[in-house]
Amino acid sequence: MKKAVCILSGGMDSTLASFIAKNSGYEVIALHFNYGQRTQERELKSFRDICKALNVASVYEIDIPFFKTIGVSALTDESIDVPVDGIKPGVPITYVPFRNGIFLSIATAVAEKEGAEAIYIGVVEEDSSGYPDCSDKFIDSMMKTINIGTRDETKLKIITPLVHLSKAQIVSRAIELNVPLELTWSCYKNSDKACGVCDSCRLRLKGFAQSNQTDKIPYEDNK
Template identity: 65%
Template sequence: MTKKALCIMSGGMDSTLVAYIMRSRGYEIVALHFNYGQRTADKELESFRSICNDLEVREKYEIDLDFFKTIGASALTDHSIDVPTGGIEAGVPITYVPFRNGIFLSIATAIAEKEGCSAIAIGVVEEDSSGYPDCRESFIEAFTKAANLGTKDSTKVTIEMPLVRLQKSQIVQEALALGAPLHLTWSCYQSEERACGVCDSCRLRLRGFERAGAVDPIEYV
């Protein structure tokens, strides 16, 4: 029987690599994408679909979550808050979306149970992330326990986070080694045409490519 992994995929570099890692481990990929009112929702969805085509995914889910815009409190979903472009700062940034990964994982658990997936995979990165509390390894481990307590006894799911301890440069190197289509990925927080190059996500991505001695294949302003 084929083992299946539900991969939460934003269209970005990290979650794309996770999907290719899970495929390399022999899993059939079930892909999950969220449209949650983020500034670059259309571009991220386009990237997700292109990556799914490259992976030859047979089953994918696109979930709309409009309540994040109602909550606000994040520069990603509230257009009255500017996306920071002055450089990466310590602490939790204004681009943090309240408990986003917790909500994503809750929905992912329901789909994984329905699809018979033995694993959920998420591209959280702790060491080289932007300081998001819901990217911490301890949080994912705690959520795994809750997911298994809240599902059928026959449902046994692990939450895989293969990048959690990697630096962005290592992620670039691993993606290149696995042949992940980085040219299809999108990381920019604020632009859908050419990446801005100055938001936190662009800075992390560009620094990762530089330290890996590689050239980023996407176009920047």
């Protein structure tokens, strides 16, 4: 069976991307990163729960401590407040420098080891909150780079099945595929009840509202 490395954070987008990979006939190799994010333990729980739901055989949990050393992002530096006043133009303080580039580089190494032919990543241009490493242009460039920097017989595709979808379309597609969205976690701030007001919670709640679905995870504030 053909194999795909799926970068799986435990969030809604990466979970749907992983289910799409499985439904496309790939054996899923699940790859998760602990990079010092505020909700690291909660995301790891979601990752493990989702791997069970997907019946994943090959699992990688990789620690990347230097992101916390670098700081500069509200996701990894607890001296910086996570913004809760709505999405604004520009690159937000929750951007982790070149995170997806580093994730894709490590995923490439795993894919080459495992003999995989694809890497799935759940980037979304519309709701990337201004993150520069969530665009088609960036992904296309990375795909060229990783194929130059690997063995001649390694031919990897980076597949981004959600990149042009709205959050409402993502929720609807997940419902169609029976994705257990109640196992996923999106909040930037909290690990018990989602805050409901950070950028990620706002986008998630908007997607559920626009698709006329109910989000089953607990929220502090979903106004």
